[in-house]
Amino acid sequence: MIPELGHYALVLAFALSLIQATVPIYGARSNDAALMSVAAPTALAQFVFVALSFIALIACYVTSDFSVATTFENSHSAMPLVYKITSAWGNHEGSMLLWVLILAAFGALVALFGNNLPPTLKANVLGVQSWIAAAFFLFILLTSNPFARLADAPLEGRDLNPLLQDLGLAIHPPLLYLGYVGFSISFSFAIAALIEGRIDAAWARWVRPWTLLAWMFLTIGIAMGSYWAYYELGWGGWWFWDPVENASFMPWLAGTALLHSALVMEKRNALKVWTLLLAILAFSLSLLGTFLVRSGVLTSVHTFASDPLRGVFILAILVVFIGGAFSLFAWRAPLLKQGGLFAPVSREGALVLNNLFLTTCCATVFVGTLYPLALEALTGEKISVGAPFFNATFWPLFVPLLIAMPFGPLMAWKRGDVLGVTQRLFGAFALALVGIAATYAVTTGGPVLAPFAIGLAIFVVGGAFVDLIERTGLGKLPLPVTLKRAAGLPRSAWGGAIAHLGIGITVFGIVCETNWASERIAAVKPQETISLRGYDLTFEGLTQRRGPNYTEQLGTFVVRSGGVEIGTLQPSKRSFASRGSATSEAALLTRGVSQLYISLGDPGAGGSVTVRLYHKPLVLLIWLGAVVMFLGGGLSLSDRRLRVGAPKPAKIKPSLQPAE
Numbered sequence: 001m002i003p004e005l006g007h008y009a010l011v012l013a014f015a016l017s018l019i020q021a022t023v024p025i026y027g028a029r030s031n032d033a034a035l036m037s038v039a040a041p042t043a044l045a046q047f048v049f050v051a052l053s054f055i056a057l058i059a060c061y062v063t064s065d066f067s068v069a070t071t072f073e074n075s076h077s078a079m080p081l082v083y084k085i086t087s088a089w090g091n092h093e094g095s096m097l098l099w100v101l102i103l104a105a106f107g108a109l110v111a112l113f114g115n116n117l118p119p120t121l122k123a124n125v126l127g128v129q130s131w132i133a134a135a136f137f138l139f140i141l142l143t144s145n146p147f148a149r150l151a152d153a154p155l156e157g158r159d160l161n162p163l164l165q166d167l168g169l170a171i172h173p174p175l176l177y178l179g180y181v182g183f184s185i186s187f188s189f190a191i192a193a194l195i196e197g198r199i200d201a202a203w204a205r206w207v208r209p210w211t212l213l214a215w216m217f218l219t220i221g222i223a224m225g226s227y228w229a230y231y232e233l234g235w236g237g238w239w240f241w242d243p244v245e246n247a248s249f250m251p252w253l254a255g256t257a258l259l260h261s262a263l264v265m266e267k268r269n270a271l272k273v274w275t276l277l278l279a280i281l282a283f284s285l286s287l288l289g290t291f292l293v294r295s296g297v298l299t300s301v302h303t304f305a306s307d308p309l310r311g312v313f314i315l316a317i318l319v320v321f322i323g324g325a326f327s328l329f330a331w332r333a334p335l336l337k338q339g340g341l342f343a344p345v346s347r348e349g350a351l352v353l354n355n356l357f358l359t360t361c362c363a364t365v366f367v368g369t370l371y372p373l374a375l376e377a378l379t380g381e382k383i384s385v386g387a388p389f390f391n392a393t394f395w396p397l398f399v400p401l402l403i404a405m406p407f408g409p410l411m412a413w414k415r416g417d418v419l420g421v422t423q424r425l426f427g428a429f430a431l432a433l434v435g436i437a438a439t440y441a442v443t444t445g446g447p448v449l450a451p452f453a454i455g456l457a458i459f460v461v462g463g464a465f466v467d468l469i470e471r472t473g474l475g476k477l478p479l480p481v482t483l484k485r486a487a488g489l490p491r492s493a494w495g496g497a498i499a500h501l502g503i504g505i506t507v508f509g510i511v512c513e514t515n516w517a518s519e520r521i522a523a524v525k526p527q528e529t530i531s532l533r534g535y536d537l538t539f540e541g542l543t544q545r546r547g548p549n550y551t552e553q554l555g556t557f558v559v560r561s562g563g564v565e566i567g568t569l570q571p572s573k574r575s576f577a578s579r580g581s582a583t584s585e586a587a588l589l590t591r592g593v594s595q596l597y598i599s600l601g602d603p604g605a606g607g608s609v610t611v612r613l614y615h616k617p618l619v620l621l622i623w624l625g626a627v628v629m630f631l632g633g634g635l636s637l638s639d640r641r642l643r644v645g646a647p648k649p650a651k652i653k654p655s656l657q658p659a660e
Contacts, residue, residue, distance in 0.1 A: 043129075044112070347408060347411035364393045
């Protein structure tokens with residue numbers, strides 16, 4: 001009964017999406033307030049029914065209802081409860097239901113918190129949002145029904161993909177989807193503005209919080225996926241330029257550019273057409289990522305589906321929405337009133353430079369990701385584009401962006417002073433030079449340019465602090481005045497500086513891990529010791545252990561440094577009989593922000609086992625920086641000036657004095 005209720009709720013949500021996609025837009029065209037008012041309650045009702053459908057799916061997994069095909073294929077009665085719940089989105093059908101749930105949630109949020117939007121804009125935004133929802137509802141109902149029944153209910157399920165039975169994967173997809181799908185609101189705002197033929201600084205203020213929210217979750221979602229791949233796959237790497245990784249990275253780059261472009265539009269009423277284009281591009285790249293994961297054109301640990309019919313259906317959605325959006329843009333954008341002018345050397349100019357580098361980086365990743373697919377489709381020839389290509393093309397574009405990053409916030413609007421800003425950044429320059437010299441002094445080996453990369457990361461971090469120091473007057477004004485200015489500083493200013501700080505921290509971690517990590521592969525027998533970077537690991541032997549739905553071969557290593565025992569590492573290999581597959585569970589020992597990492601290979605004769613041992617210096621800074629970026633974004637979002645919607649004008653109190 002529960003699956004039928006879930007399916008029925010999904011059908012009702014689809015019907016509501018069709019109403020929401022047509023009636024409010026018609027009302028906006030005919031200026032009918034009653035029809036436009038349909039948008040908000042319909043969006044809320046649509047979310048309620050999708051949520052009920054998703055709850056029904058989770059109930060099927062929790063109760064191990066193996067008469068439902070997706071539950072049979074992706075669950076097991078012996079699985080821990082947390083993995084039964086996360087199994088609901090650990091497959092194609094369930095993850096698509098989560099996709100539309102988040103899409104409906106964003107529409108409901110606009111309905112609830114968009115009271116300050118002009119009625120026509122709100123109606124068009126919710127209408128466009130619902131057209132997207134209707135397309136994906138139809139996709140789920142026709143090709144990916146999560147509630148499809150089996151004729152004969154099996155007694156036991158086939159279990160969830162062992163790689164997905166991890167807490168990291170319990171969190172990663174929802175966070176990533178909040179970013180992916182969140183850009184749909186920016187897209188809907190852009191299409192609504194094109195439909196109305198009007199865009200101004202108020203539009204930028206309305207769209208920027210939604211973009212920032214999506215950017216925050218995409219940032220932390222990518223970071224969580226990176227950390228999961230790092231410790232779960234046993235390869236010791238945190239980024240592989242996998243096409244599906246790139247599919248999430250491209251919207252992040254476009255969304256970062258959109259955030260900065262919308263800032264220029266809000267403050268200076270400039271870059272209107274460009275901001276609209278970025279809003280369309282960010283969500284278009286999110287849809288492209290959905291296609292890559294769901295169509296079966298890629299083989300990756302990240303992909304779910306391999307049904308050609310599903311791929312064709314999603315490709316049709318891409319063609320309709322991306323093609324339609326760019327066609328509407330080409331038709332309406334030239335009619336929009338252009339914004340204000342500014343000097344090339346100004347904060348606006350710095351943000352334009354930021355956009356230039358970000359979009360070029362995005363284009364580079366786009367070409368490297370899709371060129372092999374296009375070539376194979378057209379000629380049948382298979383080629384592989386990997387890390388060497390991306391490292392040779394992406395970083396030469398990203399490094400100038402990092403160099404320019406500290407300059408932008410210190411530039412004046414409309415017309416800036418490069419020499420003056422350079423003088424204010426003297427402290428950051430000095431710290432960078434000290435960092436370069438210190439790196440040369442304490443490191444041996446590694447690329448010659450690596451210390452300069454360390455210096456660049458320090459310069460970015462120092463630039464973020466200089467921005468705050470300049471705004472608060474630290475060192476120039478009395479301390480009480482500085483504290484007062486710091487308390488009165490807008491949260492968006494704090495948030496921007498903290499986000500830039502996070503970028504610098506991440507770059508610092510990337511440089512250290514990439515250039516000075518150590519690796520050793522060895523076969524060890526019980527009581528033998530292997531050493532790496534001052535750490536001695538003594539192998540105590542292998543033991544067998546049984547988990548809820550797997551058996552596990554556990555290796556125990558006692559770790560010593562300088563002869564002193566500092567911990568124990570227990571990497572393992574797990575076998576899942578119901579799935580007929582195995583996983584390697586790496587073990588990590590954290591020392592500060594560095595890690596010792598070990599994974600088990602195949603056992604040999606005499607109780608020996610092959611192990612892969614890594615020392616990862618400062619590797620945790622990579623993900624710590626992402627957390628700092630997320631917190632910076634959250635601080636900016638909490639700024640009362642960046643609340644969802646535009647502020648209502650203050651009511652003028654009637655004067656008590658008689659009129660003269």
